[in-house]
Amino acid sequence: MRRVFVANRGEIALRIIRACRELGLETVIGTSEADRDSLPARGADRAVCIGPGPAAQSYLRADLVVQAALGTGCDAIHPGYGFLAESPQLARMAREHGLVFVGPPSEVMELTGDKLRAREEAAGAGLPVLRGREVDTAGAALALADELGYPVLVKAAGGGGGRGIKLARDGTELEAVVGLARSEAGAAFGDDRVYLEHFIAAARHVEVQIAADTSGATVHLGERDCSVQRRYQKVVEEAPAPALPEATRAALTEAGVALARAVGYRNLGTVEFVLDATTGEFFFLEVNCRIQVEHPVTEAVTGRDLVALQLRIAEGEPLGFSQDDVAFHGHAIECRLNAEDVTHDFRPTPGTLSRFSVPDLPGLRVDTHCHPGAVVPPYYDSLLAKLIAHGRDRDAAIDVLLQALEEIEVDGVATNRSLLTSVLEHPDFRGAEMTTGWLERAAV
Amino acid sequence: VELTDDDVREILRIVAETPLAELSIETAGFTLYVRRGDASAPAAASPPAAAETNGLVTIEAPMLGTFYRAEGPGRAPFVEVGATVEPDTTVCIIEVMKMMNSIPAGVAGTIEEVCEENAQLVEYGQPLFRVRPA
Numbered sequence: 001m002r003r004v005f006v007a008n009r010g011e012i013a014l015r016i017i018r019a020c021r022e023l024g025l026e027t028v029i030g031t032s033e034a035d036r037d038s039l040p041a042r043g044a045d046r047a048v049c050i051g052p053g054p055a056a057q058s059y060l061r062a063d064l065v066v067q068a069a070l071g072t073g074c075d076a077i078h079p080g081y082g083f084l085a086e087s088p089q090l091a092r093m094a095r096e097h098g099l100v101f102v103g104p105p106s107e108v109m110e111l112t113g114d115k116l117r118a119r120e121e122a123a124g125a126g127l128p129v130l131r132g133r134e135v136d137t138a139g140a141a142l143a144l145a146d147e148l149g150y151p152v153l154v155k156a157a158g159g160g161g162g163r164g165i166k167l168a169r170d171g172t173e174l175e176a177v178v179g180l181a182r183s184e185a186g187a188a189f190g191d192d193r194v195y196l197e198h199f200i201a202a203a204r205h206v207e208v209q210i211a212a213d214t215s216g217a218t219v220h221l222g223e224r225d226c227s228v229q230r231r232y233q234k235v236v237e238e239a240p241a242p243a244l245p246e247a248t249r250a251a252l253t254e255a256g257v258a259l260a261r262a263v264g265y266r267n268l269g270t271v272e273f274v275l276d277a278t279t280g281e282f283f284f285l286e287v288n289c290r291i292q293v294e295h296p297v298t299e300a301v302t303g304r305d306l307v308a309l310q311l312r313i314a315e316g317e318p319l320g321f322s323q324d325d326v327a328f329h330g331h332a333i334e335c336r337l338n339a340e341d342v343t344h345d346f347r348p349t350p351g352t353l354s355r356f357s358v359p360d361l362p363g364l365r366v367d368t369h370c371h372p373g374a375v376v377p378p379y380y381d382s383l384l385a386k387l388i389a390h391g392r393d394r395d396a397a398i399d400v401l402l403q404a405l406e407e408i409e410v411d412g413v414a415t416n417r418s419l420l421t422s423v424l425e426h427p428d429f430r431g432a433e434m435t436t437g438w439l440e441r442a443a444v
Numbered sequence: 445v446e447l448t449d450d451d452v453r454e455i456l457r458i459v460a461e462t463p464l465a466e467l468s469i470e471t472a473g474f475t476l477y478v479r480r481g482d483a484s485a486p487a488a489a490s491p492p493a494a495a496e497t498n499g500l501v502t503i504e505a506p507m508l509g510t511f512y513r514a515e516g517p518g519r520a521p522f523v524e525v526g527a528t529v530e531p532d533t534t535v536c537i538i539e540v541m542k543m544m545n546s547i548p549a550g551v552a553g554t555i556e557e558v559c560e561e562n563a564q565l566v567e568y569g570q571p572l573f574r575v576r577p578a
Binding site for chain 2: 030033048049050051052058063064066067068071072093
């Protein structure tokens with residue numbers, strides 16, 4: 001591998017460029033017209049404009065990405081997260097043209113992208129899965145819901161990442177939701193299959209970072225807790241998961257590794273679980289075949305560069321370390337600073353950053369593509385920066401983040417800074433008593 | 445009512461599929477005016493394929509891909525400097541993963557400059573030809 005095509009934008013594009021540089025790899029980034037002057041475009045060795053601003057005409061076009069990678073002499077594609085990161089089509093197309101795809105094989109992506117198949121694989125590998133199954137009519141859904149008990153979650157087989165999920169509290173809601181969920185899933189994912197799952201009222205979201213090399217050697221890099229969510233989207237993430245019995249932690253990470261082995265996983269991935277805060281039981285949710293937004297908290301506590309690890313594994317290098325070599329130090333928390341207006345239903349606030357500066361604090365890492373004068377385009381997600389604090393313990397990390405949020409200067413677009421501050425200051429957060437419904441109840 | 449980028453594209457799609465000649469939409473803080481015309485008429489919400497500088501019109505690549513000046517190896521180029529083109533004259537092919545896209549001039553005039561070498565990767569919006577308009 002000599003030259004890597006970065007098929008993404010924003011902070012993760014910069015993160016990939018940085019990892020490539022550290023490994024001595026050249027980078028070419030494919031940008032949309034709206035991102036031509038962005039920091040990643042300037043930071044890469046070369047930038048090519050692959051299409052207009054709307055992602056459907058640029059960042060979501062696998063054909064343009066492969067064409068651009070080939071035309072610029074790249075020998076690998078790193079897809080980052082979002083966009084085409086979990087597109088088996090891109091993975092397949094890249095490999096057919098002799099390019100290394102930095103991610104798992106397309107077959108694994110296909111399997112895990114089908115949330116119903118992934119459920120079956122997980123159950124087959126001995127992982128606990130939530131009670132539920134596919135339903136194709138409202139009648140079947142009502143019958144199954146009676147068996148499961150309300151509320152139930154209606155999920156799209158082609159969904160994932162928090163998309164395509166609906167909650168039904170009773171039969172009337174369920175009847176209304178199932179048909180809608182099917183047609184929405186068909187339109188959004190090209191797959192109208194939906195399934196019901198038992199809903200856990202007090203749930204924590206805990207996920208396991210896994211890594212597997214091309215020989216199949218598989219390890220975990222610990223877990224992350226991402227329970228602070230709004231509408232199934234993560235807001236604050238941390239590692240390790242706080243207030244988790246050691247036996248549960250061990251069982252979770254073992255389950256993650258077991259599933260990775262069962263599906264023939266390669267490269268880095270994440271196995272997501274829902275943890276019942278009342279009983280302490282956990283259940284498999286889904287597998288994410290990409291680098292996660294929240295990967296820096298794992299990097300902080302393990303001291304390992306996960307993006308560099310992705311690139312090295314993609315190149316065919318062995319892991320180079322065993323499970324026993326993976327050690328954890330301190331506690332790390334990440335919060336996502338978004339360009340959104342918390343007072344107007346979190347609507348995105350594109351615009352120009354008249355001011356943007358982040359403090360330099362011990363224990364603080366900021367991953368961002370923003371700078372004074374940068375334009376936040378209307379076409380993409382609203383992430384401005386990830387603030388990651390690493391401290392000797394959880395309280396220390398919280399304190400660093402609170403100080404960072406106080407000192408960060410952002411003008412020109414509305415942000416969710418006040419929300420992040422109120423989360424971190426909240427006694428429930430200090431006490432690690434968050435569940436996935438907590439943020440919307442407590443702070444919004 | 446706020447119009448999103450998707451809304452605008454949806455409107456343009458509807459306009460493209462109906463025999464409307466002109467459409468004007470105004471909401472608070474937003475005005476969209478679309479006029480149907482020949483290939484040289486500017487399309488709203490997407491950059492024009494032809495941009496004018498110094499009296500010359502630049503034909504820009506409407507997509508990223510490999511730039512081919514001729515239909516195949518050994519064939520004569522679609523256009524050379526001095527060639528007269530009409531808006532629908534094919535000036536080149538841009539290949540994206542084996543899909544050959546014929547690119548029309550979008551303007552009537554005379555080719556003054558060929559900006560790119562054959563078989564090179566061109567970016568979206570990259571100047572391909574400069575045309576002195578008729």
